[in-house]
Each structure stands twice: as structure tokens, then as C-alpha cells.
Amino acid sequence: MASPKSDLPQGTLDLLILKTVALGPVHGYAIAQRLQQISRDVVQVPGGSLYPALHRLETRKLLSAEWRQTASGRDAKFYRLTRSGRARLEAETANWKRLSETVGLILGMAEGGAQ
Amino acid sequence: MNWRRWLRREEKEANLARELSFHIEERVADMVRSGVSEEDARRRVRLEFGAAEQVKDECRDVRPARWVETFVQDTRYAWRNLRRNTGFAAVAVATLALGIGGLTAMFSAFDTILIRPLPYSDPDRLVMVWDDLSKTDDRTKSFPAPAEWYEWRRLNTVFTDIASTQPTEATLSGDAAPEQVPARKVTGNLWSVLGVKPLIGRVFNDEEDRNGVRVAMISYGLWQRRYGGSPDVLGRKIDVNDTPYEVIGVMPREFYFLPARDIDLWMPASFPAEMRRNFGWHDEEVVARLKAGVTREQAERSMAALSLQVTAKDYPRPHRTIMTSLREDLTGKTQTALVILLAASAALLLIACVNLANLLMSRGLARGRELAVRVALGAGGGRLAAQFLTESLVLSGLGALAGLALALPAMRFLASLVPETMGPVRLTLDWRVLAFSAAAAIAAALAFGVAPALQGSRTAPLDGLREGGRGAAGTRRYWFQHSLIVIETALAVALLTSGGLLLETFRHLRNTDLGVRREKLLTFETPLFRYKENDRRDAFVSAVLEKIRAIPGVINAGATSRLPLKANETAATFYWISGQPRERISGQVAIIRIVTRDYLPAIGARLREGRFFEASDRHSDAQVAIVNETFANTNFPGRSAIGAQFKFGRTGPKGYWYRIVGVVKEIHEVAMEEATRPVVYSLHEQGSDQLMIPPGGIAVRTAVEPASIVSAVRQAIWSIDKNQPIWRVETFDDIFARQLTTPTQSTALMGAFALLALLLASVGLYGVLSYAVTQRTSEIGVRMALGATSREILLTFGKRGLVLTVAGLAIGLALSTVASRFLNALLFGFRPDLVPIITVVSLILLGVAALASLAPARRASRVDPVMALRSE
Numbered sequence: 001m002a003s004p005k006s007d008l009p010q011g012t013l014d015l016l017i018l019k020t021v022a023l024g025p026v027h028g029y030a031i032a033q034r035l036q037q038i039s040r041d042v043v044q045v046p047g048g049s050l051y052p053a054l055h056r057l058e059t060r061k062l063l064s065a066e067w068r069q070t071a072s073g074r075d076a077k078f079y080r081l082t083r084s085g086r087a088r089l090e091a092e093t094a095n096w097k098r099l100s101e102t103v104g105l106i107l108g109m110a111e112g113g114a115q
Numbered sequence: 116m117n118w119r120r121w122l123r124r125e126e127k128e129a130n131l132a133r134e135l136s137f138h139i140e141e142r143v144a145d146m147v148r149s150g151v152s153e154e155d156a157r158r159r160v161r162l163e164f165g166a167a168e169q170v171k172d173e174c175r176d177v178r179p180a181r182w183v184e185t186f187v188q189d190t191r192y193a194w195r196n197l198r199r200n201t202g203f204a205a206v207a208v209a210t211l212a213l214g215i216g217g218l219t220a221m222f223s224a225f226d227t228i229l230i231r232p233l234p235y236s237d238p239d240r241l242v243m244v245w246d247d248l249s250k251t252d253d254r255t256k257s258f259p260a261p262a263e264w265y266e267w268r269r270l271n272t273v274f275t276d277i278a279s280t281q282p283t284e285a286t287l288s289g290d291a292a293p294e295q296v297p298a299r300k301v302t303g304n305l306w307s308v309l310g311v312k313p314l315i316g317r318v319f320n321d322e323e324d325r326n327g328v329r330v331a332m333i334s335y336g337l338w339q340r341r342y343g344g345s346p347d348v349l350g351r352k353i354d355v356n357d358t359p360y361e362v363i364g365v366m367p368r369e370f371y372f373l374p375a376r377d378i379d380l381w382m383p384a385s386f387p388a389e390m391r392r393n394f395g396w397h398d399e400e401v402v403a404r405l406k407a408g409v410t411r412e413q414a415e416r417s418m419a420a421l422s423l424q425v426t427a428k429d430y431p432r433p434h435r436t437i438m439t440s441l442r443e444d445l446t447g448k449t450q451t452a453l454v455i456l457l458a459a460s461a462a463l464l465l466i467a468c469v470n471l472a473n474l475l476m477s478r479g480l481a482r483g484r485e486l487a488v489r490v491a492l493g494a495g496g497g498r499l500a501a502q503f504l505t506e507s508l509v510l511s512g513l514g515a516l517a518g519l520a521l522a523l524p525a526m527r528f529l530a531s532l533v534p535e536t537m538g539p540v541r542l543t544l545d546w547r548v549l550a551f552s553a554a555a556a557i558a559a560a561l562a563f564g565v566a567p568a569l570q571g572s573r574t575a576p577l578d579g580l581r582e583g584g585r586g587a588a589g590t591r592r593y594w595f596q597h598s599l600i601v602i603e604t605a606l607a608v609a610l611l612t613s614g615g616l617l618l619e620t621f622r623h624l625r626n627t628d629l630g631v632r633r634e635k636l637l638t639f640e641t642p643l644f645r646y647k648e649n650d651r652r653d654a655f656v657s658a659v660l661e662k663i664r665a666i667p668g669v670i671n672a673g674a675t676s677r678l679p680l681k682a683n684e685t686a687a688t689f690y691w692i693s694g695q696p697r698e699r700i701s702g703q704v705a706i707i708r709i710v711t712r713d714y715l716p717a718i719g720a721r722l723r724e725g726r727f728f729e730a731s732d733r734h735s736d737a738q739v740a741i742v743n744e745t746f747a748n749t750n751f752p753g754r755s756a757i758g759a760q761f762k763f764g765r766t767g768p769k770g771y772w773y774r775i776v777g778v779v780k781e782i783h784e785v786a787m788e789e790a791t792r793p794v795v796y797s798l799h800e801q802g803s804d805q806l807m808i809p810p811g812g813i814a815v816r817t818a819v820e821p822a823s824i825v826s827a828v829r830q831a832i833w834s835i836d837k838n839q840p841i842w843r844v845e846t847f848d849d850i851f852a853r854q855l856t857t858p859t860q861s862t863a864l865m866g867a868f869a870l871l872a873l874l875l876a877s878v879g880l881y882g883v884l885s886y887a888v889t890q891r892t893s894e895i896g897v898r899m900a901l902g903a904t905s906r907e908i909l910l911t912f913g914k915r916g917l918v919l920t921v922a923g924l925a926i927g928l929a930l931s932t933v934a935s936r937f938l939n940a941l942l943f944g945f946r947p948d949l950v951p952i953i954t955v956v957s958l959i960l961l962g963v964a965a966l967a968s969l970a971p972a973r974r975a976s977r978v979d980p981v982m983a984l985r986s987e
Contacts, residue, residue, distance in 0.1 A: 028134060029141040047138060047164035048173055056177040067130075077134045 013045065013053050015096060018081065018089040021063060027076035028054055054079060062088050124184070131171055139164060189505035196506060203478065204510070206878075207471055211514020211559060213871055214460075214467030216521030219552040221460040221864075223522070223542045224529040225453045226551070228446055234369050236310025237404075241441040242411060244277070244401040244418060246434055256437055257687070258397040261390040264302070266425040267401070273414040277403035278305040280373060283642070285380050286840070287341070288354045295842065296337065298355075298380035299373070305381075308404050309372060316349045316364030324383035331360040335368035337379040355382065356840070371537060373400055373445075394426060402441065411438060448788070449534050452861045452941055459613065459868045462606050464555065466872050468563040469603040470879040473596050475507070475567035477886040486571055496572035503571045507564025508557070515556035519544070522552070532860055566595065596883050597919055603879050604923020604960070605930055607872035611956040612931035612949075614862070614869035616938055619947035621862040624855060630743075630782030631679055632719025636814055636847035637821035638678050641832065642840055643809035652809055653800045655835065656711060659813070662831035668819035673714025674799070674810035676707070679784050680850050681812070690763035690795065692750055693772065700766055705746060705793040706784055707763060709810050712798060715741065715779060717816045718847075723747070725757045725777030728798050732776075738801050740773040746793035747778045763795055773797065787854045814847070821846045861941055873960070876923070877967040884916055884971040895975055896983025905976040912975045916968025917961075924960055928953060 020031050032050055035043045057063040062085035068078045081089065139160055146156035164170070178184070197204040232238055244267065245256035259267075264279040271277065278301065285298040303324030312318075319330045331353070333342075342348040352359045360382065371377070405414055419435035426433045443450075479486075486499060526542045533540050641659075646652035656674050663672040688707050691700045712728040720727075723744055732739050740761075747756040756778050762770040773795075781791050799810050817824055825844055832839050852859075888895075895908055935949065 027137070029138040032138070044163075047135065047167075048170045051135065051138075051170055052173040052177050055174045059177055074137065074140075075133065076137050077130065 012096075013049060014057060015089070015092045016043070017050075017053055017057060018062065018085060018092065021079050022081050022086065022089055025066075025068070025078040025080040027070065027078050029076070031079070057085070061085075127178075131174055135167055135170060139167070185501065186505060189502050190509055192502065193506040193509040197509065200478075203474065204513075207474065207510050208513045208517055210467045210470055210875060210878075211511055211556075212517035212521055213875075214464035214518070215511075215515045215552060215555050215559060216518030216525065217460040217868065217871075218457075218464045218555050219515075219518055219548060220522040220525035220529055221453075221457045222551045222555075223526050223544065223548045224532050225457050226547055227540060227542050228449060228533060228537065229442075229453060231547075233442060233445070234311070234367075234371070235441075238441060240405045240407075241309070242403055242405060242414065243439045243441060243444045244403055245437045245439065246397065246422070247419075247437045256439070259399045259401050259436070260394050260397050261384070261386045261399055262392055262394045263422070263425060264399055264401050265386070265391045267403075267418070267421060270421055270425070271403075271418065273406055273409045273417045274403040275406050276304050276308050277401060278302045278308040279384060279399045279401045280305060281384065281398050281400065282373075283382075283840070285355045285382075286357075287380075288357065290341075290351075290353060294341065296379035297377065297842070298382060299378050300384040301381050302384045305372075305402070308402060310404075311366070311370055313364035314367040315346055316362070318364055319383055324385055327385040328383065329358060329360045330363045330383065331355060332364045332366055332381040333362055334366055334377065334379045335370070336377060338365045355380065371540065373402075411440065414438060445537050446534055449532060449857060452857050453532070455613075455938060455941060456861060456864050456868075458937075459610055459865055462610055463868045463872055463875075464559060465562070466603045466606050466875050468559050469599045469606075470875050470882075471507075471510070471563040472566050473599045473879055474882055475503075475563065476570055476596055477882060479503070479567045479571045482571075500568040500572035503568035504560070504564045507560040507568070511556045511560035511563075514559070515552050518556075519549075519552060522548075529860070529864075531856060593883075593887065600876075600880055600883055600919045601923045601926065603872075603876045604920055604964075605927035607869070607876040608924055608927020608956060608960060609930040609934050610865070610869040610872045611959065612928070612952055613934050613938055614865040615952035615956055616935055616947050616949075617858070617862040617865045617941060619952060620942045620945050621855075621858050623945045623947070624787055624858055627783065627787065628781070629679065629851070630720055630780050631847060632816075633847050633851055635817045635819075635821055636718060637817060637824065637828070637844070638812065638814050638847055638850065639828070639841055639844040640678070641811050641813060641842075643811045646809070649799075649802055656799065656810055658835050659832055660711060660713065662835065663813070663815055663828055666824055666827045666831060668817050668824055670816040670818050671713055671717040672813060672815045673717035674711045675714050675812045675814065676709040676799075676808040676810050677784070678812035678814065678850070679718070679782055679847075680786065680854050687792075688764045689766055690761050690793075691766045693760040693762075703793075705742075705763060705795045707808065708784065708794060708796050709799045709808050710796050711810055712800070714810075714814065715796065718782070718814050719816070720782055721780045723778045723780055724755060725775070727777055732798055732801065738771045738773045739776045739798065741777040741779055741796040742775055743779055743791070743794040743796075744781050745791045746795065747775075749793055763797075787858075858941070873963060876960075877963045880916060880919065880964055881967040881971065883919075884912060884968050885974070887915070888912060888971045888975040891975075892978055892983045895978045896980040899978060899980040899983075908978070909972050909976040912972035913965075913968050916964055916972065920961060920964035920968075924957055927960075928957075931956075 016035055017031060020026065020034050026034070028050060031054075032045050032047075035045055054063065054065075058065055058079070061082055063079045064082050065077050065079050067075055070076050142160045142164070143153065143156045146159065147153050151159070175184070233241075235241060244259065246259045246263070247257065259279075261279065264277065268277045280299050280301040283298050283300050285296050287294045287296060303319055303321035306312075306318040313332065314335060316332075318332060319328070323330055333348070338344055338348060342351075348362050348365065351362050353362055354360075366381075403414075405411065415436075415438040418438060422436040423433045489499065523544060526544065530542050533542070643652055643656070646655050660672045660674060663669055687704045689700050690703050690705050691697070692703075710728075712730070712732070715727050725741070728739065728741065740763075742756060750756065750761075751759065756775045759775045760772045761775070762772060764770060779796070782794070783791075784794055785792070815821070815824070815828065828844075829841055832841055899905075899908065931953070932949070
């Protein structure tokens, strides 16, 4: 089914998308571009991961979507964060921070220090 | 499908396509801006983005209720597919309809008779208590006496309460045309023992029963029929056998309890005081409710001991009791028949499934290209398997619908399997049966759909697209299909053998020498409890028989204490032959029939030696008896029984000596399936009242159609005593036919299942061979071009059919020997010879298999090599 094909840990893609969308209504292509730019090309999201993820978040009502014109006058589907999406983003962000701190702590442990 | 939802779906699809193409176009535009050629940019985006169709599919997958959508889509696809192959679809649906319909009908009978709770509160706590007069291990059920019921009720420690009932018959008159209805006299506590309530009114109680209050409960049927369903019936006085009874309640429609036929009237038993001390009059059916925490085994032990104690001084022979569960008593031998037939119908459905699995796999191979294309377009294995399973479900759903259409008439046929004792119970197509049918359909779809689905899901795009698909892979592909053919052949053989066994048994039963001439023999019963003294009774019976003999068209008439084949109940006593040591008595039991002088000649009994009763056998004379062959052979092996003296009933010094004057050929006194037992025929006028079994069964030999003299017989009896009840009027042919109901039904059903199984198995064999021929046409062409003759090709395919059949036959015969062990219960003690049945079954199967293989094999042998090779 729709498993992320990037090397991102499971569930991370959803978090990144939520964060990107939190900055303002944005269409799928822009999300992909932004992720790639901000991560300095580390994160490359193929369409086969991005769009199922977007649709999944929309289905779960974390994102809402509407069709609008882009600056260049083309029709595109713009996603925006819903209220529960924002709540989830905050919760997930806090979660992620705690986790990464913990992981960092363990990885940073001096060799032999545990004894 | 809902139109608007469908529109929404179209819209969703369009939006999805727009969204993705926007992404791709933007990306391409970006690349072109950075100096890449458009053509190059498109190629790179495709690689980077992934296959658009696959992305779309993954997006669809996250939609809510996606599986419903997929299922609907698959179903429509499956439906289109089947519409394109009407021939295949028709065969598949018909096969499934037979399988599911048969199983559904059998289940409805099984459920109604064996599973559904009986209409009493907590029916599993109800037991029947019987006397066991045999004193041997064969546990013969006999009716208890009212006195025993009375004592048991007083002294038992294992029942909350215990009720007694006896069949009777009632003439309703006065308010409308006189009507004879089956009735039952019951003790006042029956209603509380069963835990049943009337539909309207109330039930009578112990006190009314004890005081002989004339009140009656009527059945729903009688209420509707005779009293128009009006509640006014309560409180109405109706004439029952010329005595006014007050109707106090109407029982619900679904109520039944131990009817001989459907009972219409229940009256208090109101035993007269002397009955409470009389241990000789055995006509009760006793039902009891186990106390909480008391098991049936405990109760049975406790009651057996109590019975010995109760009968120790009052009865010629102390005896124990037997306890049966109420269900067991109501369903009797139907139970085994139902289990076996249900298994047989399940086997038939299994064969149908195996057949379909085969057909689908052949089709799956034939659809290799279609599948390969779908795989190439990105369909995953799971997706293909789901598609295949959906097709199976659609087929099996259609099969179930058609099966229900078949099940309905089949259920009408099965209705006669409902034991008479279950009264108004009917087979209905209710939600339980529908649910079962749906479950069967789903199980069937899985059974025949999984293998083809797995096979289909493993399609590799290249294999399928390559033309022809010939080569070494072929044989391995057929391996599974061949095993399926062997399995279904084996099942068909087992069913055929079982059918053969039942048919042989049925023929045996049909041709059993009953010792009675069946044709033109009218029988009826006329309870003689109102004639208590032997002389009065004898005078009455003689007068009745005299009157009946005077009716034009009557050849002869006689009376017996119990008509042959009427019941499993047996009036049996111990006997002791002169010269034997006393201790032999306890092991010697004979069935006793008290008959009038003309009875044996009237029913067409045949003598082996000696004579029938004669006018000279007066009551003042020395007592005489006639015994059956079993009695003679058991006690006088190799010598004549004539002249021997023996005692029965009272075997002490006060008992009479009976002299054997004749030996008759076996008369089937008990049910057909029971082994023959020693029988003593004793003359009623010789004072046999020591046994208290009056000759209330009358047999009339006629020259004319028996039905035509029924009213004359009634008139003859009523001219002597207008209150004398007459009932169970039927010809001996009817009694015989009823004995054969279960064997007739089981044989017919098993036969039908077996023939269908044979048909399906041969269709399966034909299908697989034909398919093989089609697939290997070019190979055959090459072989023929290289010099193989038509005959060789014919043999190749013929041999394959033969090998499969023989393998199936071998396994099937092994299966049959196992099955025949389970069938024993339906074989009525008869052991048909398996060898001729197996021979016939094998010949039939080989013949049918030869026909089924011949057509494809001939087609193979007629392949034109030029055409075959060109078709590459």
C-alpha cells in the first residue's frame, strides 16, 4: 500500500508536510519543492509518497483543500492546515523534539560511560 | 449504484488527474526553464515522479471505504466478465445452485429437527422415564403404569416434578358436526413440568386433575377450525365422548408434546383410585424435569433403584427404569439419517467447489494474456487475487440465489423427515436458513476461489504475453488440477457406494418377509380399558369381530394386543420352559401377543409346523400357545417345539403351563430395524388377564378396497357400544410405508446426491481433458507431423483420463469403507454385501469416465497437423 518510499522514518513525512503547509496554503508541487530546498536536497519526496500522504491527511481532516489559481494563472489544489491539523502538528513536533533529544543523548553518550 | 455518489467519484477522479498533471507540468516547466529540453525533462520527471497510474491508485487507496469501492468495481468487472462467458457462468451457477441448494435444504431439516430448542422452558432438563421390563442389557423401553408414576412422584429425589400422559381419542359433538380428534389425558402438573403457558385462558392444575374436574385445553388448530378463533371459546362447554367438558385454555400454535398425530385436546388424566395401586396397566408416557445440579446419569441411577424398590412387592417382576432425553425421544432414528445426509450434501457441495476450482483454473490459464496486461499496467498480485475472489463471490452469490430456489421445493420433500412426534413442526425458510445459505456461499467461494486466485496472482507479465505458452511448464501446471479431479472422483465414489448401500438396504426392507400379507388388510385400534373383566372383554371382542365378519367384502377379522410394526414398545415377559433349571428365567424374555383365535389366519401368518388356534382351545382347556420361529429355534434347536410346555408372565407355581401347538414364520412385531425376537402368541379367551394386555388392535382381511368398509366397521362397533372409541384406522400398507419413510427418504436423497456427484465429477474430468487438448493442439500437431498415429494420440489422452479415474476410484473405495461404518445406523441391522455394490459403482464410474475422456481424446486424435502448426 502507501508506504513512504523516501528514507524518512515512518510517519516523519506526515509531520514535514504538516509543517510545510502550516506556513500558508500551498499546492502539492510547492510542498515537494520546499521540502527539497529547505532540506538542501536531502529530502526528496517522489509523487508516489507525497500525494497518497496528502490525500491521507485530507481524509483524516488534518488538511483541507480547495482549488485556486496560482500566480501564473493555472488551477491547482491548495492545501491548508485545519484546526486539528495544527493541534496534531504541535503534538507531533513536541514529540519529535523529545525523541530526537533522547536519541541524541544516547548517541552522544561517552564510550564506556555507562559502566 | 447511487447515481450521485457515482458522479462524486467521477469528479474525484478528474481532480486527482488534474492535481497530478499540474505537478508534472510545473516540474517540467521548471526544468525547461533551467535549460533542459522539454523531451528530456518529461522523461526525467517520469522517472522521478513514478508511474502516474500507480500514484493515482495509491491515492485512491487512502480514501475512506476504499475497499467498498474496489469491491464494487471488481464486482462490475466480474459481472461483465461472466456476461461475456454465459456458457461458463451458467455451468458454474448451476453447479453451485445444486450444491448450495442441497446443503441449505438439508440444513433446514437438520436445524428444525435437531438444533432448534424444543418449545418448552429449559428443554434440556426434560427427560422421559420408561420401564425396562427386559431385565437384560438391551434396554427395551416400555410404558410405565399410572401406579408407578404415582409412586415415583411421591418418592423421587431427582426431579422437580414428574408428569404422566396417555394418548386417547375424543369425539367432539354437540356444538357442530361430530369430529374425532387425537387427544391426550395428562396429569395436572404437565404444564408446569414443561414450563408452557396457554395462548389464552389458563391451564388446569393438580387439584382439578385429582378431583376429576371436567376441563379441557384445546389446540390452536382446533380453536381456529372448529371455534373460529373466537376468545368466546373459553368457558364454553363442549361434548367430549358425550361428556361435557369446559374449555379453559387454548395452547399456542407452536406447542406440541408427544402426539401420535397432532393433538387437539388435553384433558386431566384423573386416575381412578384403583389405578394408583395397579402396577399392571402400562400405558403411560412419563416426562420429568431434572432438578438443578442433577445429571441425567445420576437421575437414571436413582430412578432405576427407586423403581426396583417400588415394584418389589406389587409387581410380578421388579424392574428398573430407563431415561431418555426428550429430544432423543422425539427425534429417534431421524437423527442419524439427518447427520449422514447433511454430510452427504456437504460432500456434494465440496465436489461442486472442486469442479469449479478446476474450471476457474483452466480459465485462469486461458486468461493469461488479460492478466499479463493488467500486471504490466501495474496491478499487484494482491489486487489480481482480490479480483479473482470477487469473481468467485459473484458466482457463488448467484449460485446461492438459484440454490434457494431449488431448496424450497426440496424442503417440501424433506418435510416428511420431521418425525411424527414433533407434531406441527414445519420446515421454513427463515433467517437461520438464509444465514446458513449465505455462509455456505462464502465458504464455497473461498473453497473454489482461493487456488485460482493464487494462481492468477502469480502471473508474470512476460509469461502471459508470450504467445502459446507451451513447454515443460504444462505438466506441472496440470498437477494441481489433476489432484482435484482425483479428489472429486473419490468423493463421488464414496457417495455412490453409500447410495448403493442404502439402496440395497431399502430393497431388502421392501422385500422383507413381514410374515403378514400386506395387501387388503385394514387395521385400527379400539382401547378396551372400559372392559376390565376378561369374560366381558372377550364377549365384547367376539361380538365386534362377528359383526365385522358379517360386513360384505370382509373375509376374516381378528384382534391382537398390539398390531405388528406399530410401535417399538413391546409387551414382554420372562418365560421358563419345562425341564429348564429355574435360574434360566432371568435371561429369557419373549414378546407376548394376546390374540383372538382368527387373528393369525386373518393377517396371513404362515405355519412352520403344528396348527393355529382352534375352536377346541376353550378357556377351560389346557392352555395353548403358538410361538414364532425365533422362539422355537432358540429353545428347541434341531427339534420340534410342538408339545413342549412353558410358563410366561407368572412363572411361579401359580402360573399356567402353556403347551406349544404351533410355530409360525416370523411376523415383524416390532419396528423393521429391530432384530427379530422370541414371540409368544396366547389366546385371549384362555384367561390371559394375568398380563393385562387387552386385544385392542383389530385386523380385518378384506376382498374389497379396505377404505370402502371403514364406515361399516365403525357402525358395526358402535351398534354394540356407541361409546367405543375407534382410531388409528389405516391399512397395513400405510403402516408399512410409514416404517419405510426414513429409509425411503434417505435412499432417495443419497441417490440424488450420488448421481449429481457422478455427473459433476465426469463434467470435471471432461473439462480438464478438453482443456488439455486445446492447450496442446500444437504439440499434437508436431507429434502427428513426426509420424504419431491418431490411435497413439487417442491413447495418450484416454490413458490420462483413465489414470485419474482409477486413482480417484481407489481413494474413493477406501473412503467408502470408512463411510459405510457411519452408515450402519441407517442400514437397519442389515449388512449389504459391499463387493457387488463396489463392482457396480466401479463399472459405472469407469464407463462415465471413459465417455468423459473419449470426446476430448477423439478431438485430439483428429487434429490436423497442418492446421495445428499454422495456428501458432
